[in-house]
Amino acid sequence: MNNFTKAQFWVLVILRVIIGWHFLYEGLVKFANPNWSSVSYLADSEGLFRSLFHFMASSPDIVNIVDVLNIWGLIAIGIGLITGTFSRVALSGGILLLGFYYLSHPPFVGLKYSMPMEGSYLIINKVLIEMVAMMVLFLFPTSQEAGIDHFIFSRKIN
Amino acid sequence: MKNLDSDHKITTDAEKRGLSRRDVLKGLVTVPVLGAFAYGWYKKNKYDRWLRKATQDEINKNMIDPVVGKKVSKDKQIRLGIIGTGGRGRALLQAAGFIEPETIDNWIRKTGKFRPNIPFRDYLEQEDLNVVVNGMCDVFDIHAEKGMNACANINREASGGKMGNRPKRYNTYQELLASDDIDAVIIATPDHWHATMTIAAARAGKHVYCEKPMTNSIPEVYEVVKAVKKSNIVYQLGHQNRQIESFQKAKQIIKNGVLGKVNLIEVTTNRNDPNGAWIYPIHKDAGRHNIDWEQFLGPAPHHEFSLERFFRWRCWWDYATGLSGDLFTHEYDSMNQILDLGIPHSAVASGGNYFYKDGRTTPDVLQMVFEYPNKELSLVYSASLASNWDRGRVIMGHDGFIEVGSNLQVYADTGSTKYKEKIENNIIDPSQPIYSFTPGLQQVDAISSATARYFASRGLLFTYKDGKRVNTAHLHIKEWLDCIRGGGKPSCNIDLGFEEAITAHMGTLAYRENRKVIWDAEKNEVVPAG
Numbered sequence: 001m002n003n004f005t006k007a008q009f010w011v012l013v014i015l016r017v018i019i020g021w022h023f024l025y026e027g028l029v030k031f032a033n034p035n036w037s038s039v040s041y042l043a044d045s046e047g048l049f050r051s052l053f054h055f056m057a058s059s060p061d062i063v064n065i066v067d068v069l070n071i072w073g074l075i076a077i078g079i080g081l082i083t084g085t086f087s088r089v090a091l092s093g094g095i096l097l098l099g100f101y102y103l104s105h106p107p108f109v110g111l112k113y114s115m116p117m118e119g120s121y122l123i124i125n126k127v128l129i130e131m132v133a134m135m136v137l138f139l140f141p142t143s144q145e146a147g148i149d150h151f152i153f154s155r156k157i158n
Numbered sequence: 159m160k161n162l163d164s165d166h167k168i169t170t171d172a173e174k175r176g177l178s179r180r181d182v183l184k185g186l187v188t189v190p191v192l193g194a195f196a197y198g199w200y201k202k203n204k205y206d207r208w209l210r211k212a213t214q215d216e217i218n219k220n221m222i223d224p225v226v227g228k229k230v231s232k233d234k235q236i237r238l239g240i241i242g243t244g245g246r247g248r249a250l251l252q253a254a255g256f257i258e259p260e261t262i263d264n265w266i267r268k269t270g271k272f273r274p275n276i277p278f279r280d281y282l283e284q285e286d287l288n289v290v291v292n293g294m295c296d297v298f299d300i301h302a303e304k305g306m307n308a309c310a311n312i313n314r315e316a317s318g319g320k321m322g323n324r325p326k327r328y329n330t331y332q333e334l335l336a337s338d339d340i341d342a343v344i345i346a347t348p349d350h351w352h353a354t355m356t357i358a359a360a361r362a363g364k365h366v367y368c369e370k371p372m373t374n375s376i377p378e379v380y381e382v383v384k385a386v387k388k389s390n391i392v393y394q395l396g397h398q399n400r401q402i403e404s405f406q407k408a409k410q411i412i413k414n415g416v417l418g419k420v421n422l423i424e425v426t427t428n429r430n431d432p433n434g435a436w437i438y439p440i441h442k443d444a445g446r447h448n449i450d451w452e453q454f455l456g457p458a459p460h461h462e463f464s465l466e467r468f469f470r471w472r473c474w475w476d477y478a479t480g481l482s483g484d485l486f487t488h489e490y491d492s493m494n495q496i497l498d499l500g501i502p503h504s505a506v507a508s509g510g511n512y513f514y515k516d517g518r519t520t521p522d523v524l525q526m527v528f529e530y531p532n533k534e535l536s537l538v539y540s541a542s543l544a545s546n547w548d549r550g551r552v553i554m555g556h557d558g559f560i561e562v563g564s565n566l567q568v569y570a571d572t573g574s575t576k577y578k579e580k581i582e583n584n585i586i587d588p589s590q591p592i593y594s595f596t597p598g599l600q601q602v603d604a605i606s607s608a609t610a611r612y613f614a615s616r617g618l619l620f621t622y623k624d625g626k627r628v629n630t631a632h633l634h635i636k637e638w639l640d641c642i643r644g645g646g647k648p649s650c651n652i653d654l655g656f657e658e659a660i661t662a663h664m665g666t667l668a669y670r671e672n673r674k675v676i677w678d679a680e681k682n683e684v685v686p687a688g
Contacts, residue, residue: 017188021195028199082191150185154177 004140012142015133016081022130023094024078030071038070039063045104046111053104073097081137084147091138098131212585230644232288239293239340239364241331241355243305245438246369247296247346250396251308253631254344255287258308262316282314284632287639292339295328298468299448300441302327330453331355335362342392342642344635345369348471349478350458353378356393357385367638369396370491371483372659376667376684379659386652394638394648395655397491401633404566407595408553409496411568416593417555418576420497420535425489426549427481427541435514435522435543436472436484440465466517473518475670480520481509481541482666489539489551491650491658496553496562501660501677502528502537504687507669513544526665539665558592568593660684 004012030036042063045053056062073093080090105113107121119126143149238254240247248258265278291309296302312322328334335343335358342365345355353373359366366386372395373379386393399405412420429435444465451463458476461467471477472484493499509524522543529536540549553560557574561567570577572588580586634650641648650658660677664684668675674687 013188017191021191024195025199032203079192082195083189084185146184146187148185148189150181151177 009142009145012137012140013146016084016087016137016142016147019094019130019134019137020078020081020083020090022078023074023081027071027074027076027078030067031075036067037063038066042066042104044113046113047103047106047108049103070097084143084149085152087141087143087147087149088138091134095131095134095138098127098134102127102131209585212580230640232286232639232643234288234643236287236289236639236642237339237341238289238291239325239334239337239343240291240305240309241295241334241343241345242347242351242369243294243296243308244298244301244346247301247344248305248308250344250346250367250369250631250635251291251305252281253629254289254291254635255284255312255314256291256308257281257311257314258304259311259315259317259319259321260307262314266316284629285636287636289639291325293326293328293334293337295331295334297450297453298441298444300443329450332358335359335364340364342367342639346396348454349483350374350471350476351456353382354457356382360385360389360391360393363389363391365392365638365642367394367396367635370658371479371487371662372655373663374477374479374483376660376663379656379663382659383652383656392638392641392648393652393655394634394641395491395650395652395658396631396634397488397650397658398630398634399488399492400495400649401630401637402492402564404562404564404595405492405495407566408560408562411560411566411593412496412553412555416558416568417553417560418557418571418574420553420555422535422554423493423497423537423552424549424554425486425493425537425539425551427485427489427539427543428546428548429543430546436470437514437516438469440469444468470518473514473516473520475519478520479662479666480518481522481524481543482526482662482669485541486524486526486539486665487658487662490537490661491654492551492562493537493553494654494657494661495649497533499530499533499537499657499661501657501679502664503531504529504674504676505661505664505668506674507665508672509541509669521669524669526668528661528665566593566595567591 039057042053042057045057056066074097077090077094077097080086081094102125105127107117107123107125109122117125144153240251243251251257252261262278262281269278290312294302294305294309296305306324306327307321310321310324311319313320315321326337328337334340343355343359345352345359345366345368347355347369349371352368352371353375356366356368356372360382373382411417446463449463449468451468454468455461461476467474467477472480478484490499505526505528507524507526509521511518511521512523514522524539524541526539527536528539551562553562556571557576558568558570561569568591570581570586570588570592572581574581574588577586577588581588586592638648640646664675664677667684671686676685676687677683678685
């Protein structure tokens, strides 16, 4: 057993599962909507990296790649976190994705977006909070006990 | 590291013990969450489908994809002539496949070497219409030179590329029309020349693509219609909005009765920059020596040479009809396309020169109201050249309204009789579109339309057709050429041009004479009221 108390352990598992749920649903919604494309999100980018995201939006080929990576990345990360399969890989991928989302629309003073926001944010938004939560999960793993990783990693050592 | 170590320890312990039943259960403990997720997903989708069906049954009834033009063989090359190669003329040449090399130079300069040059790539993908420009004329040498450079650029090259033959420059449009190596002409001159040139072209048997408005006065309208109908030419008026898919969708939606009884249409123009107010730049090298002023004046009243009048002709009644001819005609034609309005029974107008004090005679703020008693609706046009408050185009009915631009949104009305029950049962939310359409997207999208609205209002959505960005003027010219080759009537033919011209002139007349004017359908003429 690791050093977590029971409560600590299960709260971490719940955090992992609900973040996974969120990713999986975001991915499936995009997958199920044939009209979804990241193009408007990318084109709406502001801040330090806006030219990078605008450049991505300007090319239909790049947009296609971004769309596919986004949809399947979200779905894979979601399933990985819920079932605890290759959790650390899933968490790294998720942190990277959220990092991109955050940098494309940083809630900094003076930046304005046409994308409506559902809350009020200054520098910190929910994307950043979810990203840091995933960092916590990365540092305090639970999937090797409550997750498919339990079987994967025991076999590996065998 | 500490945790990793403890993980290893757990695994090794498990190995030693073998996987106990408890371990297996714990390892799988979160897997049932996937089942719960799947159930939730199923329920949510079922609800969304039901909601969509409930709101869109009416709209989707008889909804068909816009008619795709029949394929016409392009084997026969069409030989064009162009009269007027100023800004608009060169834009039409570009849409027909002849671009100024400098335009490509600019695109390349703007994007640099290492970024994909989207406008250039899209332009290279524009369909080849199998046309050649054999003749051109323009009364300003510099515009003529630019026009000839564009016409010669048959391979769509940047400066220094391999050019084709330059077209012959004629001194007058009469000489151009007399030439037997020209089948069809594009007329992109100031408005006061449109009628005279169209009539001459029709008599010479040349097909005509004429920029809007069709004429500069009411008597000219009848003469143009007579000349075109007497000839066998294909006439297309330059309202390229005829090619916008969302207008075709709007027409179907209204036909299906989604809006209930349509009673008011509001179309608007808002601009707030010198270019939008026709204060076009005066070329630094322009002067008496390279402008044929007498030919520019043509049928217009005599006036001494004036660079302002030459470059900014839209500001004077002598050469144009201001907001009415330049911008209302597009708005009217869009609505005529959607609602088959025809000519109104009456028109009143008011406005004035409230902002630009530059000697212009046409107004910079204008309101025109047209009544259609037979259709029981009013058409209102409101324009300002000194405010950018964008009011769009709205078609209002008792049960709903449509906002139509390059995309389209349909809303249920809060006071609707038809949707009353659905609104009360929260099936329809009047603050959200019940139908939204963005050209280029494969299907309609009702769920994510709130954000689509934001993006569309900022113009952030690209317009694609079959994955390519398209130029509506290109489609409009192509349609004209298809009709020349394969027969049929173009979408903005002479009959629709007649309706456009009479309606716009009724508004202009009402403004200039400051009284109500009536369309006497029996006599086929415009008369003062009462």
